Amino acid sequence: MEVAGALLCVAAAVLTWGFLWAWAFWERRQSPELAGLPGGGSRTLLVTAHPDDEAMFFAPTILGLARLRHRVFLLCFSAGNYYNQGEIRKKELLQSCDVLGIPASNVVIIDNRDFPDDPGVRWDTEQVASVLLRHVEAHGIHLVVTFDAGGVSGHSNHTALYEAVRTLHAEGKLPKGCSALTLQSVNLLRKYLSLLDLPCSLLLARDALFVLTRREVAQAQRAMSCHRSQLLWFRRLYVLFSRYMRINSLHFL
The missing domain is CATH 1.20.5 (Single alpha-helices involved in coiled-coils or other helix-helix interfaces)
Structure with a gap:
């Protein structure tokens, strides 16, 4: 023994x-650049469904794009008012974005009845696509980043964003020179392997892979800590063990 x-x-x-x-x-x-991604100085629009999505799921992408000298904009489609905490969560989102290096002037939070924070409500694809396209055109966006068909957690609001971006891409409505990346959903085991998923991520990476440095992991965790209203015990465990706090694999549409 x-x-x-x-x-x-x-x-x-x-x-x-x-x-x-x-x-x-x-x-x-x-590398200072990743194959297929727009170069330094490009404008990227991150499209999320709720305040805290940017830190819980996309922190590696945001900080990775900062390394590439992208100017990042955030379009959040709800105030996260499922538990009537919308006003609190909007403030938390701005604090989180400040930690991640996204200025408040680059953040838009949509707060209306068309896009409620509710997993039981399916957002209308055409409405989402219309709003999204207006922001792409208004800011001269070169790259759109959002969830994939699995939405990481399967949340219907997440997958609605994917459907809207996929529709715009399939119908050729995105401006010339504007591409779209989607965040890869992984199975439950890989989701909570934290850094242990790195070999698998390296092996299966197709288009873009962002892995945080030790310093950046601490930065991502500080951003998530801004969402105090959401830090229940299971989300604290998520921060410690989720690969999405350290690794993002993304695919082009």
């Missing part, structure tokens, strides 16, 4: 060292 325990300790140490080495290697090889 003592020998077996010692072997397990050695295996755990080697595994831990291996992942720390992989992370350090990734940090050293971060």
Whole structure:
């Protein structure tokens, strides 16, 4: 038993060292540009459904695009008023964006009855697409980033954003030179592997992969801590264990 325990300790140490080495290697090889992405100075529109989506799911993308010198805009389609906390959550969103480097002047929060924060309500695809396209054209956007068909958590408001972006892309309505990236949804096991999902993410990466450095992980966690009204015990565990607080894999439409 003592020998077996010692072997397990050695295996755990080697595994831990291996992942720390992989992370350090990734940090050293971060390229100033990623194939297929617009270059420095480009304008990117991140499209989310609720306040806290930007920190819970897209922090690696936001901070990764900052490395590429993108100017990031945020369009949030609801105030997150499911529990009548809309006004609080709007303030929390602006605080989170400040931590992530998105100025308040680049943040738009839609707060109307057409797009309620409610997983039981399916937002109208044409309405979402119309609002989204107006913002793309108004800000001269080069890249739109949002959820994929799985919406990470399967939330209907998340998937509604994907449907709208997919429709605009399929119908050729996005302006010339404007592309769209969607955040890859992964299975439940991978979702909570934290940094241990890095080898799988590296292996399966198709179009864009953003991995946070140690300093950036702390920055992402500070952004999430701004959403005080949402930090129930299970979300605190999410911050510690979710790969989305450290890794984002994205696909072009």
